[in-house]
Amino acid sequence: MTVTEDTTPVSHFERIGGASSVKTAVELFYERVLADPELAGYFAEVEMAGQRRHLAQMLTVVLGGPNEYTGRDLATAHQPLNIPVAHYVRVGEHLTATLTQLGVPGDVITDVQAVLAQVQDQVVAGGDRADA
Numbered sequence: 106m107t108v109t110e111d112t113t114p115v116s117h118f119e120r121i122g123g124a125s126s127v128k129t130a131v132e133l134f135y136e137r138v139l140a141d142p143e144l145a146g147y148f149a150e151v152e153m154a155g156q157r158r159h160l161a162q163m164l165t166v167v168l169g170g171p172n173e174y175t176g177r178d179l180a181t182a183h184q185p186l187n188i189p190v191a192h193y194v195r196v197g198e199h200l201t202a203t204l205t206q207l208g209v210p211g212d213v214i215t216d217v218q219a220v221l222a223q224v225q226d227q228v229v230a231g232g233d234r235a236d237a
């Protein structure tokens with residue numbers, strides 16, 4: 106029986122090791138992004154310490170940890186950047202590769218990818234679907 110797997114309230118956040126694991130993942134993720142010549146330019150003027158903090162806070166929420174997010178909403182932060190779908194896909198690949206490299210379980214990665222798909226319209230150019 107695997108009933109306990111479905112009913113035990115252990116979040117993905119706890120399973121992967123909590124805040125320190127998220128911090129490591131975010132650091133590795135931005136190392137990859139900044140080393141990618143297709144993406145580095147977006148971050149040329151960005152203050153990366155705050156950027157890492159905000160992504161770590163957001164990833165924590167996505168993984169079912171505490172919500173302490175203090176950044177802007179995703180559409181406000183990304184719509185001015187005119188990001189094409191190809192770059193959105195590339196960023197998602199870097200995140201998946203990072204989580205895989207760190208040994209994050211496959212079901213957690215699948216759930217993170219599902220959230221990435223949900224926010225695509227807020228992130229990519231012209232996709233702002235704020236239900237006004």
Ligand code: HEM
Nearest residue numbers: 144147148151159160163176177182188192193196221228
């Ligand atoms: C795929 C899902 C994505 C998520 C969950 C995400 C998450 C975030 C978060 C939490 C922030 C901080 C907002 C703030 O500090 O107020 C941010 C900012 C930023 N993101 Fe993303 N992001 C995503 C995709 C992308 C992509 C595809 C690019 C570029 C190709 C990108 C480039 C940036 C840049 C340059 C900033 C800083 C904007 C500024 O400071 O004005 N992001 N993102």
